[in-house]
Amino acid sequence: MNSLPEKLASIDLAAIVVAEGIELRRSRQRYLGRCPFHEDKTPSFTVKENRFKCFGCNASGDAIDFIQQLRGLSFRDACLYLGITLPGRPATKAECKQVEIAWQRRKHRAELVERFRQWEARYSSELGKRIRRAYRWITKYVKTPEDLNGSTGDMLQEIYNHLPFWEERLQTLACGTDEQKFDLYKEVNNVGQIQTDGRTRRSGK
Numbered sequence: 001m002n003s004l005p006e007k008l009a010s011i012d013l014a015a016i017v018v019a020e021g022i023e024l025r026r027s028r029q030r031y032l033g034r035c036p037f038h039e040d041k042t043p044s045f046t047v048k049e050n051r052f053k054c055f056g057c058n059a060s061g062d063a064i065d066f067i068q069q070l071r072g073l074s075f076r077d078a079c080l081y082l083g084i085t086l087p088g089r090p091a092t093k094a095e096c097k098q099v100e101i102a103w104q105r106r107k108h109r110a111e112l113v114e115r116f117r118q119w120e121a122r123y124s125s126e127l128g129k130r131i132r133r134a135y136r137w138i139t140k141y142v143k144t145p146e147d148l149n150g151s152t153g154d155m156l157q158e159i160y161n162h163l164p165f166w167e168e169r170l171q172t173l174a175c176g177t178d179e180q181k182f183d184l185y186k187e188v189n190n191v192g193q194i195q196t197d198g199r200t201r202r203s204g205k
């Protein structure tokens with residue numbers, strides 16, 4: 001692994017793109033996502049065999065091109081950022097440190113994205129279950145308005161009141177933009193309910 005082409009070939013471009021916070025989905029022999037270089041409404045950014053190409057804005061290239069364009073770095077800095085050492089003058093300690101920091105940031109960001117995606121899937125499924133259960137109970141126990149009186153009634157009333165919130169959230173997770181979903185993620189996280197809101201009744205907000 002000495003020449004630049006060989007080093008580039010050893011880099012997983014799809015992983016780098018994901019680490020930069022861009023969501024990719026596998027589609028046949030390639031990865032598909034929304035292009036970071038133009039306002040991309042439908043995914044037109046593809047990654048295949050360590051090269052990217054956008055069918056919307058025609059951006060294309062390898063991992064170095066991608067990092068250069070995305071981060072506005074020089075060729076040399078993009079190489080350092082990717083951990084590729086160039087022939088000639090060896091990188092200084094300070095440069096290596098910079099690269100290390102950049103790598104740590106990328107890793108951290110990739111972990112955050114991964115955690116967010118896992119939460120998204122888990123919370124969608126939980127909300128779906130909760131909504132189905134709520135409808136089941138309401139259909140089963142509420143035949144007349146009087147059924148909403150008494151202690152069972154209070155519980156049903158609470159579930160009934162929470163239903164629109166749950167449905168709105170599920171709608172956001174199903175059809176919202178990543179920004180809207182992330183807002184919800186932060187909102188739910190802030191009240192500390194990610195782990196605990198499974199079957200507890202205080203989880204309506």
Ligand SMILES: [Zn+2]
Pocket residue numbers: 035036037038040045054055056057058059
């Ligand atoms: Zn594009």
